[in-house]
Amino acid sequence: MSKENSILKINNLQTSFFLEGDNEVKAVDGVTFDVPKGKTLGIVGESGSGKSITAMSILKLIGHPGKIKGGEILFNDQNLVESSEKEMRKIRGNRISMIFQEPMTSLNPVYTVGQQISESYSIHQGLSKKESKKKVIEMLKLVGIPSPEKRINQYPFELSGGMRQRVMIAMALACRPELLIADEPTTALDVTIQAQILELIRELQDELGMSVIFITHDLGVVAETCDYVAVMYCGKVVEYADVKTLFKNPRHPYTVGLLNSLPRSDMDQEELIPIKGTVPSPDDMPEGCRFAPRCPFATDLCREKLPNLDDIGDAEQIRCWIYTDEWDGDPEVKVYEPQK
Ligand SMILES: Nc1ncnc2c1ncn2[C@@H]1O[C@H](COP(=O)(O)OP(=O)(O)OP(=O)(O)O)[C@@H](O)[C@H]1O
Ligand SMILES: [Mg+2]
Numbered sequence: 001m002s003k004e005n006s007i008l009k010i011n012n013l014q015t016s017f018f019l020e021g022d023n024e025v026k027a028v029d030g031v032t033f034d035v036p037k038g039k040t041l042g043i044v045g046e047s048g049s050g051k052s053i054t055a056m057s058i059l060k061l062i063g064h065p066g067k068i069k070g071g072e073i074l075f076n077d078q079n080l081v082e083s084s085e086k087e088m089r090k091i092r093g094n095r096i097s098m099i100f101q102e103p104m105t106s107l108n109p110v111y112t113v114g115q116q117i118s119e120s121y122s123i124h125q126g127l128s129k130k131e132s133k134k135k136v137i138e139m140l141k142l143v144g145i146p147s148p149e150k151r152i153n154q155y156p157f158e159l160s161g162g163m164r165q166r167v168m169i170a171m172a173l174a175c176r177p178e179l180l181i182a183d184e185p186t187t188a189l190d191v192t193i194q195a196q197i198l199e200l201i202r203e204l205q206d207e208l209g210m211s212v213i214f215i216t217h218d219l220g221v222v223a224e225t226c227d228y229v230a231v232m233y234c235g236k237v238v239e240y241a242d243v244k245t246l247f248k249n250p251r252h253p254y255t256v257g258l259l260n261s262l263p264r265s266d267m268d269q270e271e272l273i274p275i276k277g278t279v280p281s282p283d284d285m286p287e288g289c290r291f292a293p294r295c296p297f298a299t300d301l302c303r304e305k306l307p308n309l310d311d312i313g314d315a316e317q318i319r320c321w322i323y324t325d326e327w328d329g330d331p332e333v334k335v336y337e338p339q340k
Contacts, residue, residue: 001030005036005037006034006035006036006037007034007035007036007038007076007178007211008035008038008058008073008074008075008076008137008179008211008213009034009035009072009073009074009181010031010032010033010034010058010071010072010073010074011030011032011071011072011074011090012030012031012032012053012070012071012072013028013030013032013054013057013068013070013071013072013073013081014026014028014029014030014031014068014069014070014071014170015027015028015050015053015054015062015066015068015069016028016056016066016067016069017065017066017067018065018066018067018149019065023283025281025282025283026049026235026285027050027053027235028053028068028235029050029234029235029236030071030195030235030236030306031050031054031071031232031235031236031237032237032309032317033230033237033240034228034240035179035211035213035228036211036227036228037209037211038205038209038210038211038309039211039212039216039227039228040205040211040212040213040225040226040227040228041211041212041213041214041226041227041228041229041230042214042215042216042221042222042225042226042228042229042230043055043213043215043216043229043230043232044215044217044229044230044231044232044258045215045231045232045258046232046258046279048279049232049233049234049235049279050182050232050234050235051183051215051236052101052215053066053226054179054232055181055183055213055215057073058073058075058080058096058181058213059088059091059092059096059098059202060080060081060085060088062290066127066279068081069257075091075095075096075179076178084203093120093171093172093175094175094177095121095177095178095179096145096174096177096178096179096180096181097171097172097175097177097179097180097181098172098180098182098183099165099168099169099172099180099181099182099183099185100168100183101183101184101187101215103322104336106168106171107156107164107167107168107171108156109155109156109157110155111155112138112152112153112154112155112158112191113152113153113154113155113159113167114133114136114151114152114153116167116171117136117139117140117152117167117170117171117174118132118135118136118201120171120174120175121135121136121174125175125176129252133152134230135205136148136152136170136174137149137152139170139173139174140152140166140167142170142200143156143166143167143169143170143173143193143196143197143200144166144193144196144197145167145170146162151163156278158199162190162193165185166193166197167184168195169185169200172320173201173204174208176204176208177210178196178210178211179210179211179212179213180201180211180212181211181212181213181215182201182212182214182215183215184215184216184217185197185214185219186198186221187217196224197233198221198224201225202236207254209316215225217262218262219258219259219262222243223243223247226243227242227243228240228241228242228243228299229241229242229243229246229313231246231252231255231258233254233279233290233291234280234285234290234291235281236290236309236319237317237319238252238254238255238291238309238310238318238319238320239251239252239254239255239316239317239318239319239320240309240316240317240318241315241316241317242315242316245316247259251312251320251322251323252291252318252319252320253295253296253297253320253322254275254291254294254295257275258271258275259271260273260275260322261274261275275294276294277293277294278294280293286303286305287303287304287306288302288303288304288305289302289303289305289306289307289319289320290306297329297330297333299321299328299329300328301321301326301327301328301329302321302329305321305329307319307320307321307324310323310324322334
């Protein structure tokens with residue numbers, strides 16, 4: 001784990017959905033990671049690996065039939081798992097804010113765009129009505145909304161999907177949060193606006209020392225914007241490393257598979273090699289390492305026993321038998337050892 005000061009430390013977080021007939025879907029199944037202060041942590045992993053549910057657990061936004069079963073979410077030493085709804089309301093949209101994958105869910109349909117954003121300026125920052133209106137217009141301009149003077153009087157349903165996403169980003173940034181969680185924030189936007197928004201997040205990070213959790217499928221964006229990366233598979237972190245190490249010396253066979261299979265700007269489409277097989281379904285989870293059925297190196301040990309998330313070096317963790325003394329397979333596969 002990172003030796004730097006952390007704003008958020010998640011230990012063994014477990015969030016499940018309890019469906020009919022005793023069916024438990026372990027969406028987040030023992031997640032552990034740190035977000036160092038002022039830094040950006042990227043979370044990557046195939047669809048369904050538990051990225052969004054981890055993010056929503058941090059803000060305690062998991063409703064029935066979902067439940068946080070256990071673990072700790074330490075935000076500046078306050079354990080959010082134990083915090084009351086009243087305490088969470090002081091934190092949400094103020095000290096921690098989130099940009100959701102699905103923008104409609106987080107905008108209130110009965111307030112205008114201007115009312116929603118200005119709330120953060122007038123309530124949390126104590127600005128007058130006139131000052132906060134000026135700030136709202138500035139913020140809407142910043143996120144690329146044309147004629148913001150007119151837009152502030154519109155309701156969410158009057159805006160297109162892309163515009164709503166920008167309003168949500170403006171709202172999340174207006175409160176100047178200590179931690180911003182961005183879940184695929186720019187996928188619905190065109191490339192120019194995407195770049196502008198990433199730049200805006202970076203500027204605020206420099207100015208305010210804001211920490212960021214960035215969930216994305218775009219490894220190019222990860223390489224450019226993140227300091228650390230957590231790779232998730234089937235509700236667990238399988239590798240955590242600083243961004244340079246992760247791209248230069250990926251160690252978990254799943255991380256290697258992801259790097260080879262997701263498109264990046266510096267690769268040709270033809271060079272991509274998909275990971276064979278598919279993500280196991282939650283009601284048919286392998287007993288040992290979740291990735292064993294798809295892993296080219298798996299042995300009986302991997303199929304039978306789940307490896308721990310072990311520290312390797314100062315700021316790296318890996319959940320894989322290959323890097324333990326118990327490894328009983330081909331010693332040659334440790335080719336992902338760090339280069340000197
Ligand atoms: N309301 C729900 N009821 C039951 N299962 C759920 C519910 N919400 C999420 N899940 C399950 O939890 C798991 C993790 O979902 P999550 O949305 O966190 O994935 P993700 O990594 O964000 O995927 P994506 O990249 O597609 O956004 C999935 O298996 C999903 O089916
Ligand atoms: Mg998601």
